[in-house]
Amino acid sequence: MKEGPDIALLGSLIGDPARANILTALMSGKALTATELALEAGVTVQTASSHLKKLQDAHLLRQRKQGRHRYFTLADDDVGSVLEAMMGLAAKRGLLRTRTGPRDEALRKARVCYNHLAGDLGVAIYDGMVSQGYLAEADDDVSLTRDGEDFAEAFGIDLASLVKSRRPMCKSCLDWSSRRTHLAGSLGSALLNRFYKLGWAARVEGSRVVEFSASGERSLLAKFAIKAPAS
Template sequence: MKEGPDIALLGSLIGDPARANILTALMSGKALTASELASEAGVTVQTTSSHLKKLQDAKLLKQRKQGRHRYFELANEDVGGVLEAMMGLAAKQGLLRTRTGPKDQALRKARICYNHLAGDLGVRLYDSMIANGQLKELDDDVQLTSTGEQFMVDNGIDIAAITLTRRPLCKSCLDWSSRRTHLAGALGTAFLHHFFQIGWASRKDNSRIIKFTQKGEKQFLKMFPL
């Protein structure tokens, strides 16, 4: 008998086209209802419910209840990271479902990856912090330095509040479009929320695209020089 992690089971769960569409839709970071996910998956609500149960049983999804409504979201950042890495492999192998276009270019520039910034600007943020000694790479891990802590304070981000969460402070995530690293973890989430709060960027409706204002992008590039 084979022992160890069952990647075949995980692969079969993610590999079903309807379930893959459900998981991809939840990469937006939003919690969605079964009917909304049915539309994303292109199947009936009844069939979607069956898919959702399988994904929940495998702990790939979690459910939240609000009044009479039930919402579904990715179980954690690890699931998001696996999906982002698989998207990167699919793109590298040329396994694309649509031709590239203006929307694709915007998605590659800046998008939400579960709860943090991805795309070209997300990669720039990570590379800049590494180059300026604010982040330090340790084997497969990444760590905020004392210089990085001061950088957070200087830019009005409450590092003390972030460190109180149970989530890892810093995590590296493989970007599917550039196939390079961007910043995940509580710190990655804090940065994205900060950009929203100060008006540099906003979410595009019904999309993973993050739209920066002209002024916001200029300030972002100044904040994260290369």
């Protein structure tokens, strides 16, 4: 009894609605200010501030000062992963939010997961890269093959700079919607940025949804040799 790490503290942190909203909002990967988060969570700035302090103390959040603003982000990818996993379980148990709007469908198709692409399209890209031999799966880790390196460079990604960053280049992350794996890590976020740059996709303001243009989606499907278009 009472073995292992303390799960209750973590749970209670996520368990408060206001904090859960804050964390969910930060899953978009954007750095948000305290006031923005307060609005998002539906509480006053004071309360949000106290929540943010608690989340920081538990090292779930990171704070960056910039001028007179303070930007908050999730501490790292691990926090995002756990949140996704919990969303998966919650979704499966039917603990869905009451209000499921039309946005929900868009969310399932393509959304930002902290800093990379998730949703059906994210999964499809991952599958495509594996079947093309660009990604190699070993154990729980994923790695880029030689072919994959060539592919990435040709696609306009500067691998050298990715290597320099400390965080792992390839990482797999589990979707809450499709319960399949998609690509995270610095390569995952680099790919997403590339999609933005190429004009294939754009963020929907104030949401995790990523919207692909018709031509952008076509290019994407072709580029990653995705057979069955994600319906």
